[in-house]
Amino acid sequence: MNSRQPTFSSFSSLAAFLFSGLLVIFQTTNAIISSSYYNGNEADHLSLLSFKSMITHDPYGALTSWNSSVHFCDWTGVTCGKRHRKVIVLNVTSQGLEGLLSPHVGNLSFLRLLALRNNSFHKTIPHELGRLFRLRVLNLERNKFNGVIPNNLSGCSNLETLRFGINELVGRIPIEISLLTKLTILVMDGNRLTGGIPSFLGNITSLKMISFPDNPFGGTIPDTFGHLKSLQEFYLGGCNLTGTIPYSIYNLSLLTRFSLADNQLSGSLPLDFGAMLPELTALQLRNNQLTGILPPSISNCSKLTILEMISNSFSGKLTVDFSKLTDILYIALGNNLFGSAEPDEMKFIDSLNNCSKLEKLFLYNCNFEGALPRSIGNLSDQLSNLDLSRNKLYGNLSLDVGNLVGLTQLNLAFNRLTGKIPSTIGKLQKLQVALLRENQFSGKIPDAIANLSSINILVLSSNKLEGVIPSSLGNCYRLEGLDLHNNKLGGNIPKQLLQFSSLSIGFDLSQNNLFGPLPSQVGGLKMVTYINLSHNYLTGNIPSSLSGCTSLSFLYIHDNLFQGMLPPSLISMRGLVELDLSHNNLSGQIPRFLEGFSLHVLNLSYNDFKGEVPVKGVFSNASAISIAGNSKLCGGLVELGLPKCKQKEKKKHKKRFPVFVIVLLIASSLLVVSCVVYVLYRKKRKGQSSQSSINERFLKLSYNQLLKATDGFSETNLIGKGGSSSVYKGLLELDDRFVTVKVLHLQTRGAHKNFIRECEAWRSVRHRNLLKIITSCSSVDFQGNDFKALVYEFMSNGSLHDWLHSSVHASRLNFLQRINILIDIASALDYLHNFCVPTIVHCDLKPSNILLDDDMVAHVGDFGLARFLERNSNLNSTSTGVKGTIGYAPPEYGFGSEMASSGDVYSFGILLLEVMTGKYPTHDIFNEGLSIHKFVSTALVEHAIIDVIDSDAITLQSTESNAKKVEECLASTLKIGVSCSADSPTQRMIIENAIHELHHIKDVLQNIQGTVPSLCNKSCF
Template identity: 45%
Template sequence: MLHSPLSTFEAKTSYGNETDRLALLAIKAQIIGDPFGVMKKWNNSFHFCNWEGITCGRRHRRVTGLNLSSYDLVGSLSPHIGNLTFLSRLVLNFNHFHYQIPQEVGRLFRLKYLELSNNSFSGEIPANLSGCSRLVWLRLGFNKLNGKIPSQLGSLQMLERVQLHYNNLSGPMPASLGNLSSARSLSLAVNSLEGHIPESFGRLKNLEFLGLGVNRMSGMIPPSVYNLSSITRFSVPFNQLEGSLPSDLAFTLPNLLVLNVGHNQFTGTMPNSLSNASNLIELDTSGTKFSGKLTIDFGGSPNLWWLVLASNSLGTREVDDLNFFDSLTKCRNLQVVDPSDNQFGGVLPNSISNLSSTLATLRLGSNQLSGSIPEGNGNLVNLTELEVEKNDLSGRIPVGICNLKMLRRLDMSENSFSGHIISSLANITQLYLLHLQKNHFTGPIPSSIGSLSNLQDLDLSQNYLVGTIPKEVVSLSSLTISLNLAQNQFTGSLPSEVGLLKNLGYLDVSENKLSGQIPKELGAIPQSFSSLRELEDLDLSHNNLSGQIPEYFQHISFMSLNLSFNNFEGQIPTGGVFKNATAISLAGNERLCGGISVLHFPACTKPKKEKISKGLKLMIPLLSGILGLVLLVSILIVVRLKKLKRDPPSSAVSSNENFLLNVSYGTLVKATGGFSSANLIGSGSSGSVYKGILDPNEKVVAVKVLYTQERGALRSFLTECEALRNIRHRNLVKVLTACSSVDFQGNDFKALVYEFMPNGSLESWLHPRPREYDVDGELRMLSLLQRLNIAIDVASALEYLHHECQKPIVHCDLKPSNILLDNDLTARVGDFGLATFIPEPVSRSEVQQSSSVGLKVTVGYAAPEYGMGSKVSTYGDVYSYGVLLLEMFTGRRPTDEKFKDGLDLHDHVKSALSRKISEVLDPMLVLGGEGEEEEANSKEIIYEGQTKKDTTQECLAAILENEWTLVKLSRN
């Protein structure tokens, strides 16, 4: 039978359509995580051209575009992608695809845009991508790709954008990349590339952006590269490049917007031709070896906003070294000026007062500057950082500084300033850090300093300050980082209000003339473990303190304790920090005795027993009984009062914008090895977390890099900053600092730096994949008792967030992956990206009457009322906590495949309580925890004054009964 041409075309089209449909279903089959339910819409109810993320051609109805960006999909990319032969755009960025990029992508000869960035693809870049001859964009950044860059990519003559940054690529840059005649952007930063920059790069006549930072490149930059007049952004920091910059640089690169050559081995003087760089907005030469007088006229760059010249050898120590500041007054967009750590001499020019009102950061520390600070600096109304430390500046603190209402950091340390510390410093209400140490200040500490409610780090040490220490200062509860008053001439006793500094990390009042005993309030530990001290370093040495060493010092987690050269007497404790001879210093206290043997103090003599009369012996039990009755009544009263609604504190939480941002992007790049995949701890929907080491103390930290292109990323960053700057608790992950900047490609960069938790997340212990073993080769698992203790830790954190903060905080995303474990398996709740500040509700019905805004919560852990429009509340966290408890003891996620057809984790446990609890217990508990239950029975769960003995079955039963509006747990 003959077929018409039309019927033949239809047959071919139908066959092609079926090929595309099957290919899409094969792609769907390899996606194992789909939090937004995108793949559920890929079904036969609609033609595949109407599926989410699919674009088809109008005439032939074949798939031309596949865009699944930012859906948090988890899985691998199916090789069947190669069957979508009409595909011209493949966009999968901001997901969690892993394993290798399929070789079959190289068969897509119509492909123009390949965007796979911000995933977890590994392995090598397929060399046969050269088969995609029409490729215009190749974006593979922020993955885990390794191996060499395929030289075959140099054959893609239509390629305009090449972005391979933030991977683990190695080897030399292939010279064939110089054949990419259409290339406008070449970004290879943050890899492990080595060798020289190829001479062939000088042929890239259309190149606008060259990003090679954070690699291992060496040698000199080829002169031909400096002649690429189309370049606007030239970024090569953190390499081992050498040589000098051409004197005519601004003439050969007339369109230059960004020049970043920091942290290399460049030498010579800064090119004076930069005076003609009329488009320049960013200049960064930090950490190189430039020297000599700086003669650039920055007035020729009116749009300049970032000028960082730190850590060079610029300047000649002459009086006119800072004359270039006169030209900076013409840069009306200026925000950052940092010529610190150089050899600039002379005095601070008066032109500083005329810098742009947009200036936020001015760093002049570690130079050879003298004279005083100009009074007119009060015009810099948006200044947040002023640092002039380690110079030879003198005079008094300018009154004009007190007009800088936005100032967050003021560092005038290690100079020759004198006079009194002016009380009007209290007008700088946003001040976070105040360092005035190592100067010649005299007089008392103004009590007004105690009104700086945002102050977290205060250092007045090594001056000539006198008088008593104001109670207003030592009761400043915002002090969480450090209070250092050492090496002054303070007299009197340490105020008892020092006990209010329950979140302070470092306290040093050594080498003064203090007398009296240590205030008992310094270490009074409440019954709830939620109020454990955060004090790590305490130095009280070289004073006249007396009395016994407080027993409660054993229960504070000191890293170091110095009580030397005082008048302490009596028994040295043997617990806590006193077990570590290297962490304590007790010399110069002649009347101390006992302690651990390595301290070599004499043994304590037992006091002689006094005879007790028969009448007194009869009175003791009676008095004890009366005291016990009074104590019991007091406890009942306290419990009753806790139930009453408490008024929120009068002091308001500061705005998000005021959170301190004081770590540079370059510092974090160095700390994490260029965000190396070897240091990647994990990744989620909002960002990736890397292990890093921060200089100069080589502190191990965790760096959370946010996906700034992700929807809601900025809100998440600000929310987490706001939450973490206002809280401090033993069971919360401690934030050390934050970074809000731009990367070496000019993109927004935001990161948070936390304490590093060596035992990872609770998720990795409950659901190890693959099985993890400890250093002894034993299977890594949590015992029943350990799980109970973790549950107590999390409950303590919730109690603090809900009832002990200035404003109640709802975490909104409590789940195992957001609970981290330290060395001792103490739990720390983290990830406050969804946290919400709320007024404390009167009742649950009040919460349910208010509608909520959209909340991106985790399926399975979110309270059902959130899905019905209820307002965010503490009750939502309590629901998540109940799910978490069930998961901890059963080992099953609430989203387990077993739970379908109406069955959920709650019902799964409830049905087993009447039969045999071992049926729902985590198998690892049944196999490895037979001896734990008896020990666990000694733990008590306390709620509203009632005590329940905890067996596993009773614990699970209590969870199911939903008895607790908020669980309060404590260890005996």
């Protein structure tokens, strides 16, 4: 064969060579074309492509235009210079982008502005950004960047604005930042920065704004900040700062906004404070430890719109001349020690008359003592909130109060005000909440109150009001709660008062001098959950129409003169939890239908009931019922100590039975008795308790019964385990009923004490939103061991914790479901705090102690740490032991403060925030000073609540037009949680107000869904 003859392989090699050559020519040509197309800016083009390649999620298609069909200078968010066609702006703010920030952005050498605000970029900030020496604005706010701040940002020598707020940055602020000599705005709020506020920042004399709130810096405020003569805005709230405010700060005469709130700063303010800072528009020093007088020179800050100094220890006479603060909108001085006992102590109110724009005035709990000035009525007609509660104010409420036509909330409770309630109060057409309780108001309730067409809550209790209740109050058709208890009101109950379709929170006329019958119109209160008419002189029969109150849970009509039998129609009121009919003249037999109610408390004592006492339902628990003072009763539980009921004597018949019939009856009876004896004997041998009825299991359950119910306390039935107890699911053989069995670990320190405490608590509480206990709290010895257990009703839907954090549930809770659950929990707390005697503090409120039944109704359980707040109780709040669970326990408990209802409110606030965000309060991101409270507070301030809300919470069906309403509801809910979880107990929202706000949110959501609004989720009290 000719060696020069071409082979197949040589042809292949030649083809490959030619193809490679063509490819090189093509690539070269393409590069030439590309270079021509991008005018030599291929580096910028590649940097932008790298930026896009590291984006993992682009929900709004913000980068859709970033393709080869369009020049990169025309891409969305990109701006190029007109002369050199280089990228000078990259702005993709609020596009929902997720991913990493490409380090190749550092190659955009002409970049002037980089704005990535409000996205989900994560991991570290690339140090390559330090190459951008032309950069003037760097805004990475509201992302998820972590790690430390790059120290080579000093290479951005022309930087004027640096915003890193609301991320997860840690460590110290690097000293290299001080080399940014052109910097005017520096924002680092809402991170986890530590190491103190660096003093070298005082060298950046160009700074106009420093914003570092909600970082766990610690330390003191550097004195060097006094060098920042151009500073206008200064925010260091929530930074764990201690010490005093450096005097040099007061030399920053250009300051307009000055906030050091929520720290531990001490010392006093200089007397010439206002003269030194005359440009201030906002001053926030709330929640510190500042002392001394509030400088009168604050009146020189004539541009002030916000003055917030609550929860400090300012003392002495308040002498600020507010008349010069003509632009002021918000004054909050509550919870201080201003009282001076001087006759003209309240004269400062006169100077507020010139503040025509004032919207909110909070002067509660300030130790003010003196006459309430008449000039109170000359305050701004823009004033919506006026709170002077918990002071020592006396004198009359001026007629001029009617001038405050902008008021929506008026709180004068817990003072010493006297005289009549002025009729001019009827002019306050916008008033929604009026709290005048615990004063000494006298005279009649003015008819003019009926003109308050917007009123939702009216509380006039514990005064000296007399006369009749005006029937015109029936015109207040939006009324949700009415409390007139503990006055001297007489006459009949107006029937017009009993037709409120809106009344849901409560209706309390107790401790007055009311007489006459209870009008049949009472059935019109279909939404109300709480009625208290006790301690009056009401007569006649209980009207059968009362059964129309189908939402009623609590009915107290004791200590009246009611008579006759209980109407059979009350059988429909199966939602009752507590019923007190004691100290009346009721007669007849105790209705059997009460056995079918879910009553926790039933008081029938001191009436004239007769006949046999039932033994089922509530009657099976001797501690839940009271029947003393009814001499004609018999039977019932042995514990009641009543005589046995006599058998009715049979009438004598003239016709005698045949002898064989009598013999047959006797034989049959003997046979039945023998069978019964045999069955009882067999039960005893099996170790079962000899019960005459199934319902006695509410009092006695043996170890063997529980052992069998839980399959030997098997692991498969274990549904929870803690330090002092294990919880099992069980099935009682007696009636095939599922129960929850809590077995105490008695070897654990404090377990026995907690068991006793929980037993004590369960004997005192009865509420539909509290977990129902089935057994009495008793111990059973087994083989020489002390065995203690509590048996509860079984909650089929498990705990709230599981719904929030576990994957066991296929579906998640939507917004409306969460609101309903929160209302249930708040209602239970309201009952414990305000309706139990003595008051009970739960002390361990958290999602794992909230259980949900078949209807997703929430029940509060686990009273192992509960405390009673009555001195003569053997379990009051003086314990120094465990005070709750980390993350949920209020901060004051850590400093040795005694248990109080405000502590439960704090726990509720944290629980609410967890319900809405889906984050544990002990989540990894909450450390070094950042808490769930601060996390949400910042989101509210930044109007970015969607970023913190659990995504499942906003699955509520709503059209685009309703999206804004839903977001407003979300914000309102978070505000409740933030208010309830304030560090200072006195600043926390009271639980009654929380319930009211949650019901309002629920109404809005139900309207959005097109359902009929309901003002009460099964129980409000």
